[in-house]
Amino acid sequence: MMDHSQSHLDGAEFLTAETKGLGEPHGPAMLGQTAEKSYQGNTAVQRSIPYFQDWREAASLIKTYGLANLDQSLVEFERNLSAKGATVLWARDAAEANRHVLEIVREHNVRRVVKAKSMVSEEIELGHVFESVGVHSRETDLGEYIVQLNQQRPPHIVTPAIHLSAADVGRLFTEKLGEPYTEEHAKLTDIARRHLREEYLQADLGVSGCNFGIADTGTLVIVENEGNAGLSTAAPPVHVALIGIEKVLPGIRYLPQFLNLLARSGTGQKLTTYTHLIHGPAPGKKLYVILLDNGRTNVLADPRAWRALHCIRCGLCLNSCPVYRRAGGWAYGWTYMGPIGAILTPHLVGLKEAGKLPFASSLCGACGEVCPVKVDIPHQLVHLRHRAVNEPSPMNSLSERLLWRVWAFFMAGPLRYKLMFTGVRIGVRLSKFLPWHPGKLGAWTRGRALPEVPKGSFRGWWKKQKS
């Protein structure tokens, strides 16, 4: 099995042997089927609402308004939450967020942690931080629990165990938990529930993400289906909520718009089973809220990119993407994968690190069509591609630039063009006599047969037809 638990992979490399998930025997096929099924189901739910396009438009406008006033909303959010007894901390980057968490761990003598599903905690790699200081941390979302037991990173932002079948999970529970083998969903859920109950009871700290923050009421909103987020935030004496700054909405009156869209697009439900609105710490308990920037203000400052911050992490663009369905989430090498990952990651970590990701798309436009908050993903991919070939990035190496210069030279006139293709024809013919597969090119040539080269050129053939 692949070990994705140690650190993030290199986002500069898309679909390397290490990242494409071929370590799982049925992983890629299972992931493709499940993503396709979710896409069909969730888009059918979207289509069943006659005014769904109006909802999208309204949500997009609210997000635009919210982001334009984010500075004020964040201050208001902090003020209102603090007034209710929560401690609000700001984190410029992942390192600062992790430092805050470690200080809380020290202050409250934390030994055991339960974690509800949180993409931000994945983003800052909090699990490894706990591990490095000897704190036991347990994922409690069923899918996250499974991938944690399997020592993997989630390959999907909404359904973390999308690549595994019930039989895979049954075998895993037998191997790791010593439970009798079963592939019945209800029994598997029961096993996880039994083991997780102990974790909640023993935990000193609960960590959660946040789907939305509400500025005018100072509210944290967490949506979920399993009840694990409710238990993780309420059972331990201390709760740390991690929230990306872009998730803060100006007012509670905007929330229903997003709840309507998120559940329908993410899981095909009208509403998730639980919607938690946390207005402050419960009596006798502590609540810390960490507001994470980690590159988001850079995205906000980019007039071509800021709409990426509309994203409510429903995961539908992943399910709609033909590249994601075949490559899987690990191929992107970072926390956020699929189309949203291909635009968000280069903004968050830089093009030098993740400049290949915008090219991991066929530009079919499916992601932009289904996005419930109208993130203009295809346009952003093209914009990032343009930047990637003009700024320092893996797509702007010396060899890449040289290659395109040579190409431009030969394409600049009919004689040069003719010369180039005569050369190519001779080269292809000669290549048949070369048994070797040179260097990096070998990985490409080994799996491919070059086409037969016609005797004459198309121009020659055309001339003959006319004469």
Ligand code: SF4
């Ligand atoms: S970009 Fe849109 S479709 Fe993709 S995860 Fe975000 S909200 Fe969902």
